[in-house]
Amino acid sequence: MQKKSTTSETLSPKKRAINENKSQKNNPAKTAAEKNVAGGGGNTSLKKALGENTVFRILSCICFYILLILLWQAIYTLGTGTFGWWKSYAMPSPAGVVKSLEKLIANGTLWQAVIYSLRRVLIGFVISLLLGIVLGLLISASRFLNRCLKPLMNGLQSLPSVCWVPFAILWFGLDESAVLFVVVIGSTFSVALAIENAIAQVPPIYKRAAATMGATRIQMYTKVIFPAALPGFLAGLRQSWSFAWRALMSGEVMSAYVGLGYSLMAGRDMADINQVTAVMLVIIVIGILIDRCVFSTLERRLQKSRGLQ
Numbered sequence: 170m171q172k173k174s175t176t177s178e179t180l181s182p183k184k185r186a187i188n189e190n191k192s193q194k195n196n197p198a199k200t201a202a203e204k205n206v207a208g209g210g211g212n213t214s215l216k217k218a219l220g221e222n223t224v225f226r227i228l229s230c231i232c233f234y235i236l237l238i239l240l241w242q243a244i245y246t247l248g249t250g251t252f253g254w255w256k257s258y259a260m261p262s263p264a265g266v267v268k269s270l271e272k273l274i275a276n277g278t279l280w281q282a283v284i285y286s287l288r289r290v291l292i293g294f295v296i297s298l299l300l301g302i303v304l305g306l307l308i309s310a311s312r313f314l315n316r317c318l319k320p321l322m323n324g325l326q327s328l329p330s331v332c333w334v335p336f337a338i339l340w341f342g343l344d345e346s347a348v349l350f351v352v353v354i355g356s357t358f359s360v361a362l363a364i365e366n367a368i369a370q371v372p373p374i375y376k377r378a379a380a381t382m383g384a385t386r387i388q389m390y391t392k393v394i395f396p397a398a399l400p401g402f403l404a405g406l407r408q409s410w411s412f413a414w415r416a417l418m419s420g421e422v423m424s425a426y427v428g429l430g431y432s433l434m435a436g437r438d439m440a441d442i443n444q445v446t447a448v449m450l451v452i453i454v455i456g457i458l459i460d461r462c463v464f465s466t467l468e469r470r471l472q473k474s475r476g477l478q
Contacts, residue, residue, distance in 0.1 A: 238263050258440060265443035266450065269436075273447065278432060282448075283455070286417060286429045289345065293352025294413045301357045301409070305364025319365065322358045330355035330416035334423040348420035348428075355416025356409050363405020367398035400471060407464040414456055 245262045248254040273279035304322070308314045333354050337347035371394055379393045421430025429452055436444030 259442060261442045261446035266447045269441065269443040269447040270451075273432070273444070279451065281427060282429045282432045283451070285425075285427050286421065287455075289348050289421075289425075289428065290352060290413055290417045293349045293417065294356060294410065296349070297353045297355075297357040297409070297413060298360055298406075300353070301360025302364055304357070304361035305368070308361065309365045309368040315365070319362070322361060326358040326362060326412075329419070330412075331419040331423070333416075334419060337420065338424055343424050343426070347424045348417065351420030351424075352413050352416045355419070356413035359409040359412045360406070363402055363409055364398075367401030367405060368394055370401050371397040400468075403464070403468055403471060407460065410459065410464065411456070414452075414459075418452065 242263050245260055249257045249260055270279070273282075304318075308319050308322070330351055333351050334347075337350045341347040341350055375393050375397055376389065379389050384392065417428075418430045418433070421428040422434050425431045429448055433445055433448045433452075436442070436448060
């Protein structure tokens with residue numbers, strides 16, 4: 170009896186191995202998946218797929234912009250040559266814009282304008298950020314201010330920044346202070362409204378739970394309201410930045426002696442439509458880069474820290 174039991178015990182693993190081989194042959198997809206997981210092939214395939222997808226997105230964007238430039242050139246050629254819809258000096262061309270950019274880079278005008286404009290908008294945006302946070306906290310904490318001051322701030326935010334330029338010139342003269350005033354007044358109310366809106370979007374149950382646990386007013390703001398309102402405030406901050414960037418251009422167009430706005434008006438005074446377009450493209454590219462490199466990065470890190478990515 171012992172010999173029979175021993176023989177059956179030694180044969181049973183072989184039978185199990187034969188059965189496993191048969192099942193693997195019947196299900197080759199499962200076998201390949203197991204090999205990929207065991208050898209790290211799944212991660213490699215995933216990384217390869219993601220890399221190919223990124224390359225495809227970059228190439229598709231490049232092709233799109235190439236087609237856009239070709240379409241621009243075709244419209245310029247047809248409009249100025251074939252049909253004669255407009256004069257050549259009134260319509261920018263891709264080649265003319267590139268030549269204007271090369272000229273601005275060669276004489277150092279473009280780099281100087283970019284540095285001055287970025288410095289102004291950075292200083293003005295920091296000031297508007299500080300003032301906007303204070304105003305936003307006030308109108309969110311006081312029902313009276315929220316009822317009376319918030320509508321006025323909405324109206325002031327919708328006012329074009331160029332409307333403040335005459336005040337800036339009369340109060341500060343034609344210097345840096347005038348440009349900074351336009352930037353600050355153009356973005357402060359947007360920051361304040363972003364703060365108020367982000368705090369208003371915090372679920373009331375968070376506040377009730379914190380109050381039930383005995384949180385003080387300071388703890389309510391620092392531990393509950395501010396962390397919960399941070400994603401909404403960051404989204405509003407991106408919009409406030411765009412207001413500050415546009416306000417800067419309004420201020421530099423009217424009162425600055427150097428900067429991107431001044432270069433824009435210099436091209437207009439010289440009737441150089443290619444320079445005007447070149448500076449406009451630089452303004453657009455800087456705005457996109459700051460939005461993508463600063464605000465999008467902050468949003469991704471915030472979402473990742475909260476397990477949303």
